[in-house]
Amino acid sequence: VSAAPPAALPARAPWYWAVGGMRRALGWAAFILGPLLTLLLWAFAGSWLFPNLLPEFSLRWWAYVPGNADVGKAIRMSFLSAPVATLLSAVLCIPAAYAFARLEFPAGGCCCSRSSPQTPSRRSGCTSALPRCSTA
């Protein structure tokens, strides 16, 4: 597919929309949605043998999954661990993020390089702790 952009672009469209065509968009849609669609079809399939385009539909597995005790336990475990991990990560990381964003200290990543190399750094110890950051 030749990616020659049209001579006159629509005024509102971002420039990179002109690079891809409709065909490419459809290709991406097939690549992204295709696997998910296949999975969805399989979930409703009783059996799906090779040369058939569609499976024999059946809700057998939808009756099986809610009745399965192991699946229930797995769902409970996921619902237990996911919120706890999310909350814990937030509790631990919000103070850390605040420190990195607001406070000034030598080990603040490479953030010390915000000031130009000519002007002396206002942050004490910054240039000595990370000499590479202040060069170039």
Next chain:
Amino acid sequence: VLGVLFTIPLFVPVVIASFAMITFLVNHGLVSTILYRLGIRVFPALVYNATGIVLTEVWTTLPFAVLILGAGLQAVDDALIESARDVGAGPLCTFAAVILPLNFTSTMINVTLLFIAVFGSFTMPYLVGGNAPQMLGVAMANYLIQYLRRTESVTIAVVAFAIAALVGAVYVRSVGRRERLA
């Protein structure tokens, strides 16, 4: 609409993405069925090998790349691209001379972070990959669990970490460069 499409894999867990990709691409999957119906009877092996790993990794890392690169590309001024076009630059030349240098930081962030993510991935190559040449994560787990050779697996882990740390250093430098320019 297309932007939303590209973020869909972000909300699909890797295990599910791997299973979806397998059912989509195996030699009795949906793609091969459609091709078979269209009369194409020769179908290459797309999963349980390196091709499958690459395709699924592309699928799962797509939203990250689109979000990071899209944010970087939106900052590129339209006027610069139009002026490049005015002086006779083709799309490829415009990309190499204008867009890529202006977008260098987000490209580097993308390349480094995604490299580390793909390099250390386990679930995806474990499910989609083949038996013989395995990715580092799967090999590590095999040495630890299957072959009961702990020291080997730990050594592999250290080597993998060293490579990832090297790429991480590149990432830190590019992020520092961005903050200096900002």
